[in-house]
Amino acid sequence: MKKLFLLAIVLIGFTSISNAQSLKLGIKGGINLSTINGDNVPSNLDARTGYHIGVAAQIGLPGKFAIQPELLYSAQGADDLDIDYVNIPILVKYKFLKFLSFEAGPQFGVLVNDDYADAIETKNFDVSAAAGAGVEFGKFFAQARYNFGITDVVDNSDVRNGTFQLSVGYYFL
Numbered sequence: 001m002k003k004l005f006l007l008a009i010v011l012i013g014f015t016s017i018s019n020a021q022s023l024k025l026g027i028k029g030g031i032n033l034s035t036i037n038g039d040n041v042p043s044n045l046d047a048r049t050g051y052h053i054g055v056a057a058q059i060g061l062p063g064k065f066a067i068q069p070e071l072l073y074s075a076q077g078a079d080d081l082d083i084d085y086v087n088i089p090i091l092v093k094y095k096f097l098k099f100l101s102f103e104a105g106p107q108f109g110v111l112v113n114d115d116y117a118d119a120i121e122t123k124n125f126d127v128s129a130a131a132g133a134g135v136e137f138g139k140f141f142a143q144a145r146y147n148f149g150i151t152d153v154v155d156n157s158d159v160r161n162g163t164f165q166l167s168v169g170y171y172f173l
Helices: 002-018
Strands: 023-037 048-060 065-078 081-096 100-114 125-137 140-149 160-171
Touching: 023 140, 048 081, 048 160, 065 100, 065 160, 081 125, 100 140, 125 160
Parallel strands: 023 065
Antiparallel strands: 023 048, 023 160, 048 065, 065 081, 081 100, 100 125, 125 140, 140 160
């Protein structure tokens, strides 16, 4: 896990140095609507309303593309099943109409809180695919995104995270 964080920091640092003229740094937060999906999930399990908060960078690339790495604390899981992560999404953004963008890429999560550690064997690492859209007006931005779980949340079971996120943020640099 430490290697993943170090790799993300090195990647952000290297890209930032090579594209310093188009680097933006900011904070973001918002609401999560999350659930657990899979064959072994009870049909009466309700979604969990949670939150996410953290930092985001936007690193401009040639043309209409950018890389957006983030570091977020995210309250996920399902109703009565609280599973919280520190997530690192690394998204590619395609910008058009000067203020609108599409974004997609992988998200890596490290488990930091599991209210059911004694009842189920929750995995410590989660991988998701993220896709969404965003708007940007000056230093303010808003995003809508869905994170599709790729890895199982629980050992030996087809159970994956699914999280819809609405975010607002502010670039201070």
